[in-house]
Amino acid sequence: MKKVDVAAAVILRPDGSFLLGQRAPGTFYPGYWEFPGGKVEPDETPREALVRELHEELGIAVETAHPWIVREHVYEHAHVRLHFFRVVAWHGELQDHVHTALSWQRADALDVAPMLPANAPVLKALQLPAVYGISHAHAIGADAQLAALAQALQQGLRLVQLREAAMPELAREGFAAQAVALCHRHGARVLINGDTQLAWALGADGVHLPVEKLMQSRQRPEFPLVGASCHDAPELARAAVLGADFAVLGPVQATASHPQQPALGWEKFARLIEYSPLPVYALGGMRQADLPRALAAGAQGIAAIRGAWTTD
Numbered sequence: 001m002k003k004v005d006v007a008a009a010v011i012l013r014p015d016g017s018f019l020l021g022q023r024a025p026g027t028f029y030p031g032y033w034e035f036p037g038g039k040v041e042p043d044e045t046p047r048e049a050l051v052r053e054l055h056e057e058l059g060i061a062v063e064t065a066h067p068w069i070v071r072e073h074v075y076e077h078a079h080v081r082l083h084f085f086r087v088v089a090w091h092g093e094l095q096d097h098v099h100t101a102l103s104w105q106r107a108d109a110l111d112v113a114p115m116l117p118a119n120a121p122v123l124k125a126l127q128l129p130a131v132y133g134i135s136h137a138h139a140i141g142a143d144a145q146l147a148a149l150a151q152a153l154q155q156g157l158r159l160v161q162l163r164e165a166a167m168p169e170l171a172r173e174g175f176a177a178q179a180v181a182l183c184h185r186h187g188a189r190v191l192i193n194g195d196t197q198l199a200w201a202l203g204a205d206g207v208h209l210p211v212e213k214l215m216q217s218r219q220r221p222e223f224p225l226v227g228a229s230c231h232d233a234p235e236l237a238r239a240a241v242l243g244a245d246f247a248v249l250g251p252v253q254a255t256a257s258h259p260q261q262p263a264l265g266w267e268k269f270a271r272l273i274e275y276s277p278l279p280v281y282a283l284g285g286m287r288q289a290d291l292p293r294a295l296a297a298g299a300q301g302i303a304a305i306r307g308a309w310t311t312d
């Protein structure tokens with residue numbers, strides 16, 4: 001079956017809600033909900049199609065659209081390749097010309113159904129925040145890390161990785177137990193790097209797979225959330241095949257924590273994730289100030305070790 005490229009828009013409001021449209025009678029999957037968008041014409045880029053479709057369908061002019069994930073799905077009528085964009089700025093009054101209804105929705109509290117079958121993983125990706133904080137208690141000490149974690153959670157951090165393979169086992173378990181409890185008190189999700197058993201024992205939300213574990217795993221670990229560390233295209237492909245929820249790719253810039261790894265730079269980062277079905281965080285020397293750059297490159301956001309903690 002021929003592949004059909006489609007541009008799809010996650011039109012986001014500052015409160016995190018996004019727009020869905022209900023497909024009209026007489027189309028494929030009538031009554032199903034979808035992200036606004038449509039087919040890419042032969043002479044268009046996906047971005048150009050996005051701008052045209054949103055103008056035609058909704059009467060709005062796109063100001064800022066970040067490329068995001070690309071997902072393929074085989075329907076009875078077509079093999080579609082959906083190029084998702086996150087539209088964060090636009091102007092004009094919303095006037096729907098093609099749907100039965102429009103609705104602003106939140107990924108964690110969807111109250112319209114059914115969604116088009118290709119879109120379930122997209123809703124899961126929409127629940128990921130822009131910043132992924134990675135602990136380094138082994139370097140700064142457990143108490144300092146817990147204090148920094150508490151402060152970052154207070155300031156809105158919602159996704160955390162405990163990356164403490166370098167800590168002695170007992171100390172690591174004690175630290176992780178406190179950190180998991182602290183994250184959960186703040187409604188943040190927390191993943192344990194590399195240690196499935198510890199993640200189970202502590203009731204963590206998932207595991208984060210270091211590269212060796214990613215390449216060895218035959219099956220997705222059974223957790224609500226699975227992340228994976230990647231440095232190149234084969235590793236990103238492996239994370240997608242395994243069914244991870246997101247990947248971390250780096251180092252984008254040279255860092256003190258990984259001086260031996262050559263930096264990718266933003267251009268190569270953007271090229272590597274151009275067709276990624278998974279959301280990807282940029283890692284390596286990242287600070288809050290790098291977030292706009294990361295989003296423009298197509299990232300989910302930034303993953304930071306030093307840059308996530310304000311008190312070290």
Ligand SMILES: Nc1nc2c([nH]c(=O)n2[C@@H]2O[C@H](COP(=O)(O)OP(=O)(O)OP(=O)(O)O)[C@@H](O)[C@H]2O)c(=O)[nH]1
Nearest residue numbers: 006008027028034035036037038039078080116118119
């Ligand atoms: N716009 C949009 N299309 C989606 C989404 N998810 C998804 O699988 N699709 C598929 O991508 C294609 C979108 O094409 P379209 O909206 O331009 O065309 P259509 O099938 O409604 O009819 P058409 O042949 O009259 O253009 C459809 O096959 C649709 O099922 C989504 O979230 N938004």
